[in-house]
Amino acid sequence: MSSVDTDRSAKSSAVRENAPPTVHLRHVSKTFGATLALDDVSIEVHPGEVHGLLGTNGSGKSTLIKVLAGFHAPDAGGSMKFNGEDVRMPLQPSDFRRLGMSFVHQNLGLVPSLTVLENLRLSHIALARGGFINWPREKAAATATLERYGLDIPHWRRIDELSAVNRALVAIIRAFEDIREECERTGKPGLVLLDEPTPFLPGEGVARLFDLVRQIVATGSSVIFISHDIDEVMEITDRVTVLRDGKVSGEIDTADATRDRMVELIIGRTLVSGASVPADRMAVRKPFAAVKGLGSPSIPPLDLTIGKGEILGLTGLIGSGFDQIPYLLFGADNGTTGTLQIEDAPPVALSTRTPAKSIESGFALLPGDRMGRSGVGSIPIYENMLLPDIDAFFRGFVLRGGAMRRKAYDLGRDFEVRPNDPQKNLAALSGGNAQKVLIARWMNLAPKLLMLDEPTQGVDVGTRANIFAALKAASDDGMSILCASSDAEQLAEICHRVLVFARGRLVEELVGADVNKDRIASACFASLEAVPSTRSQNNQNRTGVPT
């Protein structure tokens, strides 16, 4: 055990002996129709502890957070104590500040069109007496808050002008500031809940965010941290509670756990790596698609070739433009320049491409924004899965609903959709399960070119391995795959080749042994040096790269 681990264990047991848990939920259940989302769950979080809440997709994590947030009333029989005091559930909005409890949800809950100052001081500004806002005082308070946490972000910047990392940092310090005064007044610890705050953040951003979390727990308050990233959980948490199918499947001190043990608690089995690193990284492939001069207002002209059966990764820091490439190639965005040549067919102008033409030529796109651009929450899972293939289910003019549901059930089983009930609406699934449905949709079509934007974001470790295995099998069968992702580990595991972007430009191509996690991550950071900011040249940021 490392000295850090020993410190963690000592810290956990010391706080446990001396004070009641910050929050103690007992025997909480929550039913939605026939679904028992939480089944007799008990969890305690101690002062000064970062407590991980883990589990597969659909295991009940979000439902538990929504019960804590007063959004769902639990079924009868459960109880909650906060710093030893009985609290009635569901909690009311006025309870949170009094108790010292605040939340950072996945969408961060910031108002993009307002400044950092306005977001940090929102509750004070909204409650200003007689509508009179004392701006000098608010400005001083916001500046002091930013200084207290060592954040070098101008208070006058609008949230939508900030980088993803800085937005996440502002959301977290706002959550902690919301309870800090009350905690100082009562001398009791508070609780901040962070629901998957780290997807899409580059490694350096995650490190800054973790520094902030450590600052918060150093005051004696507690943090609940939800994440599917086991490495992050191992790094930042003191203890974890694992949910499986709505029940607590385990509780463990992080210092006593190995990565494999955590995975086993989460998925209920050891993880068989689907996934030997592609052995054929150096194979010479016949080109499937050749793109020349692909460009848009924020992407300077780019040439790239995708081989037949190749898994090509696209990456870079957030704002570097890599994630726009699949949409430009699919014809989903206007104003695209350049040409596309598919196999031996003559090149076509990309300005004439539309999503319908792309689908006709065997392309498929899984957007990152699942519900917005991809799935329809208000229709059943089987329709979401099979809509692009609907013609196959007509006999004459009759649509064979039974056959569709059976096919959707088989796909749901293969991709571990839980619950595997094709008649449920997509919106009734947890976020990760909705993602599985949409991946199954496009894999079922067996496109010639599958384009993915962050395909496993929010997906649990077990399913992630299954998706990787399915992608590799499809590429062995000749499917070309373009995977845009800021997850270096994912790219290293599945890609034959990785292209790194900075400020809209392609700056590095990683091949062979260079396709590994460390090399990809360091190439992303080095890439910024390779392309100086247009702002430093022209005093103007034309690439849209946020600061």
Ligand SMILES: Nc1ncnc2c1ncn2[C@@H]1O[C@H](COP(=O)(O)OP(=O)(O)OP(=O)(O)O)[C@@H](O)[C@H]1O
């Ligand atoms: N409002 C709802 N109506 C019906 N069923 C729901 C509702 N909310 C959640 N469920 C069901 O409850 C179960 C737990 O879902 P929950 O969203 O809590 O899972 P999760 O662990 O947060 O998953 P993920 O990691 O994918 O976000 C799932 O089976 C889900 O389909």
